[in-house]
Structures are given as structure tokens and as C-alpha cells.
């Protein structure tokens with residue numbers, strides 16, 4: 226290997242070792258199957274295919290049907306025979322998984338998916354109502370540092386002291402500001418949203434404002450749980466659009482996905498600005514609106530992952546994610562940890578580590594890293610500290626559940642977390658942590674021994 230290549234592959238090998246010998250508890254991460262990995266690393270990365278394969282009523286396999294309907298092919302390049310079919314597969318499978326009328330599988334990431342929906346529906350200066358970042362929302366829901374926040378006016382709602390979405394605040398702000406888009410979605414929220422109530426608020430806003438209001442759910446975190454039937458589907462409550470990443474609980478390649486309900490038609494048509502036309506407005510907003518050529522290798526990997534998620538075994542997998550998260554949450558409470566919302570109803574747990582053990586989230590995150598448990602410091606809704614020294618630590622069970630960990634292992638993780646929290650308490654700060662390196666090393670050995678018992682798909 227040349228000197229240009231070797232250092233990169235060396236680091237990939239080191240990362241493999243890190244993943245194999247530790248336990249991944251960041252709730253937004255997962256391990257993809259070897260088939261997803263192969264599709265991502267395939268020669269499809271050589272292809273350009275700006276545009277869309279075709280636009281309506283597609284079944285997964287039926288090329289004859291496509292030919293008989295003389296479906297237009299809206300690509301700007303030749304040589305599309307195979308990638309067209311792959312993209313159609315991904316679209317059809319995504320629609321089946323989420324009961325959507327339409328899927329755009331081209332967004333390069335969750336942030337791009339959200340941006341495209343805003344661009345599809347909102348004019349510059351329009352109002353979008355979403356959850357605030359400290360309450361658990363995502364950066365793309367209106368954080369000042371984003372391009373989105375420069376284009377659209379974001380109004381945010383928060384959560385109550387009990388950790389529920391503050392539906393009264395949401396309703397009041399919705400009726401005061403008459404937003405064009407109401408968004409429910411989060412990166413650090415562990416309850417099941419009341420989709421029905423939110424849909425009712427949207428209807429009230431629509432009536433009062435005299436215009437249609439788009440109802441959008443950013444389900445990046447819980448998409449796998451929805452696909453596997455252990456979490457309600459926003460489409461069952463009248464939502465127009467669901468966005469998601471494909472790499473979290475959905476266990477696909479890194480990427481974005483936009484699902485919608487409405488009339489599916491050619492992206493070259495010039496549709497009226499109505500909710501009925503949202504699928505076409507979204508296609509136009511993704512390409513050419515906010516992106517260039519799609520990543521065909523990633524779309525192929527999405528098609529594989531969606532196929533995997535349609536299997537009965539995926540339902541068992543997501544049920545196990547939630548079961549593991551509930552067990553881990555109970556164990557953590559028994560070990561003295563105070564949890565935001567007092568537990569979890571999904572895959573994600575947020576610990577108030579400052580209230581529990583008097584240490585900050587970053588210190589705890591770094592100490593846990595030393596024993597091979599990976600999770601991330603996170604602000605809490607009530608946090609007085611900034612994002613660099615927040616009071617929370619966020620963890621979740623999608624990745625460890627893929628690896629096959631269960632009840633016994635959840636007990637062990639909670640116990641190790643307590644042991645490390647006590648060491649941090651004694652050390653006082655990171656500078657004094659080396660004084661406890663023998664204790665940390667001993668726990669590290671136990672974590673590694675456990676991790677090596679559970680192979681990682683795509684690696685082992």
C-alpha cells in the first residue's frame with residue numbers, strides 16, 4: 226500500500242478494534258449488516274444520476290408495468306438502467322415500511338432532508354414551529370447557528386418539568402404565530418408524542434390562519450421503531466410528511482429519507498402549492514432545489530436496509546431495543562441515577578448526571594470512554610450549563626441490541642456506569658482521574674471481555 230493509503234487503512238483497522246472491544250451506547254449509532262456495507266462500498270459510487278427514475282404507482286419489481294405505463298425517466302445522464310431500478314426498489318420499500326404515498330430516498334443526510342421539506346413548503350420568512358434544542362429538538366429545528374434559521378422564522382416550544390412535550394405551550398404559540406409548518410421531532414426525547422393532539426392543533430391553526438399548514442414529523446431517532454411496529458406512525462394521525470435519517474434505529478447507511486402523503490406526479494410538472502402536491506414539491510426541493518447528484522451507492526444500501534427492515538426479524542429487533550432500554554433505565558435508577566422523564570418509552574435515556582453524582586456530562590463521557598462505554602454529554606431542558614459542560618449524558622440501546630446484548634448485560638452496564646461515576650466523584654476533575662487508572666483499567670478489562678463475546682455484523 227502506498228504511503229497515501231496506508232495511514233487511512235491503519236486508522237480504519239484501529240476504529241474496527243475500538244468498535245469491537247467497546248460498547249456503543251450513543252443512541253443515534255448502530256451497526257449495519259455486511260450487505261448494507263457491501264452496497265455502500267460498491268461501484269455504484271462511480272455513477273452520476275441527477276434527476277429521478279420515474280414517478281408513479283410503482284411496484285418493487287415490475288419493469289413491464291413501468292414500460293407499459295411509459296413512465297417518464299427524468300434523468301440528466303445516460304446509463305441509468307440499473308440505478309433507476311435500484312432507486313425504484315428503495316422508494317417502493319420505504320413506502321411499504323412507513324405506509325407512505327411517496328418516498329424521496331436521495332437526501333444525503335437528515336439535515337438535508339429537513340432543509341428540503343422547509344424549502345418545498347415555506348417561503349423565506351415563513352414561520353416554522355418546532356421543539357427547542359435544549360428541550361431535545363435538533364439543530365435543524367431552528368438553532369440560530371443554522372442556515373435554516375437565517376431563511377425561516379423559527380418559533381420553539383419546550384418540555385414540562387415532567388419531561389413531556391409542553392402541549393399547552395405548543396398550542397398557544399401555534400395559535401399566536403400561525404406557523405406555515407408545525408414540526409414534531411427530537412434527538413433527546415424519550416416519550417411517545419401525542420400525535421393526535423398535535424394534529425388537532427394544526428387543524429385549529431389552519432382554520433384560524435385561513436391557509437394550509439404542513440404537519441411534519443422528524444422521526445430520525447425512532448424511525449426503526451415505527452417501521453418495526455413498536456412506535457406509533459405519525460401518518461396514522463394525519464401528518465403530511467415524515468423525515469428521518471436512515472442510520473439510527475433504521476440500521477441503514479448514513480443518509481436521509483423524506484416520506485409523504487399526497488398526489489405523486491412528475492417532478493417536471495409545475496404543481497400548485499397545496500398539501501396534496503407535497504410529494505412533487507418535495508422531489509423538486511431535493512433536486513434541483515437543495516442537492517445535486519444522488520449517492521447511488523448509498524441509495525442501494527438504503528434499498529438493502531429497507532428490505533431488511535421489512536423482515537419479521539426486524540420487528541423482534543426493535544422490540545428488543547425498547548425492552549433493553551427500559552431495563553437499563555430501571556437499572557440506572559436503582560444505581561442512583563436520576564433520569565430525565567424518569568425513564569424511557571423508546572430507545573433513548575437521558576441522565577441528569579450532575580443531580581445524580583455531582584459531576585458534569587463531559588467529564589463522565591470522557592471517563593466512560595476510558596472503560597470502553599461510548600455515550601455523549603448532552604444538555605438537559607433545565608440546564609444552566611453550556612453545551613461544552615452540560616449536566617446530562619445521553620445513551621441508548623440500538624447498537625448493543627444489534628450485537629445481541631440483553632437483560633444481564635444491561636445490569637452490568639448500569640453497574641459499570643455507577644462505578645465510574647463514583648470514581649469521577651472521588652477524583653473531582655479530569656486532571657485527577659489518572660490517580661484512579663488502576664480501577665478504571667480493571668473495569669475496562671471486564672467491558673472488553675463482555676464486548677468480545679458479542680460479534681459485530683459487518684466486522685466479525
Ligand SMILES: Cc1ncc(COP(=O)(O)O)c(C=O)c1O
Pocket residue numbers: 253333334335336337339362363365410411412443444445446470480481
Ligand atoms: C431528530 C434529528 N433530525 C435530524 C438529524 C440530522 O441528521 P444528519 O446528522 O444525518 O444530518 C438528526 C441527527 O442526529 C436528528 O437526531
